[in-house]
Amino acid sequence: MAAFALAADPRPGTAVSFLACPIARDTGPDTDLCFFAEYDGVRYALVNPPDWGVPQLKHRVLVEGRVKEGAPYCGAVPIEGRASVIAELDDSCNTLLPFDGIIKGIAGGVFNSGTPQQRALAEDLARRAALDPALSIEPAIAEALPPPPPVPPFERRTLSIMYPFDSDRASGPDMIKLKELALFAKVAGARSVQVIGYRATSRLSDGSNLVERPQMAQARATKIASILAALGVDAKRSQVSWETQTIGGSGEEDWRNRKVEVSVDP
């Protein structure tokens, strides 16, 4: 542990890319766990990945990001970027730190998530249910309002969907955007929908390369195309393709190259 105390924290903006075992930390009896990973004597917080990036013990994690300003999180240096869980089992990655009484989590819940309207409705229901317990079985989480329907003039829209390393599992937020794009394509009577899949190489900070499997670009593209078709986008007007070559890595935000690009031309 002394090595970590001696290593100087990298400056904000420094790019990092490495494979490591994630380490889980308990943050208190009423809060979630947090994760960090150690590389070159520094602990990096795995703080802001979308849903697919939440680390898993028993699996290594590919960390790609930049050090960002701000207070330590999970007792580690915050970074902006992505984490990818490596699919293969690695039983050596199995460290869970107990709650130390110092690094505490923040409890989530219905009152600090959702839209302002959803939160207001929940708070109102909470007040009324305190007086009338029968209301405690009324749904507390109101449906989010659907996005407004697309209206003319219709112009080209694009969407880049990012992926974890060696995976065709997109994030929930990206899939919500895809659903909106499918609606746009239908309403706008799109004459062309183009789906292009890519795979990429990640250049690690130690100079080595991590290359995705050859079939990933195709798997990503065909999966997105099938979802669009099932959501009512005219398959006859869709072009689906994928790049067979991997996009080379630079060691800086290589995660942006693992993607599917969707463009809709009205």
Place this chain on the structure above:
Amino acid sequence: MKLGSLRNRGVLQFAAAALIAACAVPLVILADTYDAAEAWWKPGDQRLMPASADYDDPLGRVRILNAAGSVQTKDHPFFTPLGANGRACVSCHQPSNGMGLSAETIRKRWDETGGKDPLFAAIDGSNCPNLPQAERSSHSLLLERGLFRVFQAWPPRGSDGTLIQPEFTIEVVRDPTGCNTDPIYGLNGRSPTISVFRRPRPVANLKYLLELPHGVPPSDFLFYNDKSLLPRNPETGGFASLQLMSDGRDLTPRIQARDAALNHLEAHGALSEKQLSQIESFETQVYSAQSFDKVGGNLTGAGAPPGLGPEALEKGAPARLGNNPINRIFGSFAMWQPVNSAPDAENSDQPQREFRESVARGADVFYLRRFIINDVGKYNDKGLGNPFKRSCGSGCHNTLLMGMDLAPGYMDLGLNNLPWANARPDLPLFKVVCNTDAAPQSYLGRIIYTHDPARALITGKCADVGASMTQQSRSLAARAPYFMNGSAANLRELVDFYDRRFNIGYTEREKVDLVNFLGVL
């Protein structure tokens, strides 16, 4: 220990409690509730199923509510034998068992009929059709664990009939029933078949299972597991929720009825559209929940927790997240907390008060007591992280009023796969070896020992081995044993499984409180 003895004391006081309850319920309920001869619904019985009726169960009474009004069972396809073996749908979905079927009821039927009841049909009511059917031992899984044989062609076919190329090979390691190695019924027979053994799911409260989830976008059209599309409901063209079956093989009540008629009822032909519509109409309007506890008394009506009883389910909004401080999955139990349940003129029954306070504490344990959830295949790996820290209610059992997982997704809790599964020498054991290019099961890898590949028998995917859909938590008292393979004989064993699986460290009081809480749902 004091709390654990409450139920025993309650049994002694049951006669008095029943009298008190009898004054509070309509005569139509009394007529059906306490006539022991009527508890078993025999296929072909021509009876009127009341709009509301209570049935005795081991902890009190379960209430069956027909929202569309009373049901005349004469010639109704749910209640009428439709095939060669004399069974009807009601054979395995008994009102007195919360529209499921308890092992206790099964044993009683064996004893009363000498094993001649259609329940024990060779096709799936015995450990294997090749066994001597008159012997009790040939039906041991059904009698002891309430398990029916589910037999599925291997490799599987998609809903369009196309053959699915599995990502794994499967071999039989141990075959206590003899069915998986049988030359006719087994994996190496002319028509390769895999036999696994599962509990029937209750046919009640289905609106909560059939509606697509609210409040967990984009899971209204995508699997939570991998962000692939949900399957389409062939009848409506819309997406299907996948909550109906433990392995998702039948998407709707109509499809399930067709499948069950052929495989469980041994129907001579397909059901007619009229029959399917009748079955669907019945199944989608029937609600079931515990209504009375032997110690706790009435569970519904004025002063009772609002989420209890089938009336709440009938009125409730389906497919909503309940894991928030307002809903707490099953609503408030504050009225049974000590500050609110102090003795008064109308509530001087000390065992009842103590029991209700225990239930209220159990509701807190269910909703608030967090623990580390680790290595659950198809769960921790779907974006939650491994480990993940949640309570029962804020984790997997989050659906308002129902307590199953709202977002469509399967999980390997550890019921089927080693090393987590309870010791089950009575069940077949399979060795699954996944192809090297297949995505592995996240925490077991590519070599998996399992009693039931579950969802993987439908999809052929390595990562799905052992995974199943969580199920509703209502009417539990009426339909023991629990889990899809009947591993828990009672609610205490159910709680003990979780405590062991996740190293929770529940105290004895927490366990008793949880058991009491689950028993009133």
